[in-house]
């Protein structure tokens with residue numbers, strides 16, 4: 515199937531991408547904001563270590579549930595309405611957590627915020643992938659990852675700004691601003707043309723495509739989607755069990771699990787300690803160093819945006835994961851051989867920077883990108899929802915096992931264990947990751963029906 519119809523794109527596409535990426539920004543903000551806020555919450559409510567852990571991880575539980583519910587809801591109500599729903603949830607939870615009179619209220623508010631994160635985390639990339647042309651899909655879906663990290667940086671900076679006054683309520687409350695913008699702006703945008711087609715709203719889909727493409731006739735693109743849809747079996751959860759969906763499901767699950775068990779969130783969470791270890795002592799400076807690190811990630815996301823549609827997904831994924839392994843090996847060594855005192859700080863920070871940079875152009879954006887590309891339209895909601903749930907559950911599992919791992923294996927051993935999972939990830943991706951660069955979503959769907967291996971795409 516040639517991708518001829520998808521040649522040009524109009525400015526509205528960029529607006530749609532920018533607005534949908536606000537979902538990513540809120541995902542980053544709401545996950546990042548707790549790192550600074552928790553210090554003052556613990557103090558105000560005199561939390562035990564156990565309660566502190568619950569307050570921090572409540573959001574992950576909510577995210578897993580939100581991702582689980584989002585699949586069926588998006589099939590039914592569309593991508594646009596779900597993004598609006600996520601925006602409403604973000605607004606509500608920002609206000610509710612800012613006003614929390616008790617810790618129980620706060621935990622409930624953080625779970626609700628997690629529901630929004632779970633929904634936005636996969637519907638924003640899905641919406642972008644379905645509305646943009648194949649040629650630029652890698653770059654434009656990766657904008658969402660850039661937005662996630664921007665949200666994390668902004669959260670760190672807001673935390674820093676309010677830390678002197680211990681203003682944790684403001685830290686949460688400010689999240690309402692982008693959330694309201696998301697709701698209002700998304701309201702005015704069209705739904706995904708592919709979802710409209712699946713709902714037999716072809717005239718509406720045509721209208722949307724005419725607004726976002728410069729080509730004179732969009733009927734060819736519509737015909738491709740319809741034709742591809744007719745060749746697909748069941749939709750929804752039942753559809754996940756068909757033979758042709760097995761391989762993309764395995765690939766998506768691998769991406770979801772490996773993105774987390776290579777330790778990204780513990781390394782990021784742990785970065786202030788690594789900085790301390792490297793001689794950066796003051797809490798304020800450590801927060802700024804954390805923001806600096808995420809700024810480095812930001813630069814490598816930009817590199818990914820530039821390269822994904824040029825060199826492709828596979829090379830970036832394989833080089834990125836290999837780099838993460840190297841970063842983790844160095845980080846482990848810095849902790850193991852502390853007697854290398856004079857340059858240990860440089861070594862630790864070097865390992866950390868290599869690790870996060872490689873994540874930032876590889877597994878970070880590519881997980882969200884590939885899962886929005888590899889599933890047939892009819893099962894896309896259910897499949898993306900399922901692998902996103904697995905991503906959030908793995909995230910939670912890594913978070914709750916980290917401290918015990920450090921107790922048993924030490925810091926060095928823990929980072930080296932993550933390095934070993936990185937090696938397993940590399941082998942898995944080398945054998946199974948498909949190259950989706952430049953292919954229309956319908957061409958990718960057609961590939962799975964041939965029964966050929968993923969790598970043959």
Ligand code: BGC
Pocket residue numbers: 545659662663666773778779877878879881909
């Ligand atoms: C991951 C998150 C992580 C974030 C860091 C995302 O791709 O899914 O778990 O916190 O990247 O920027």
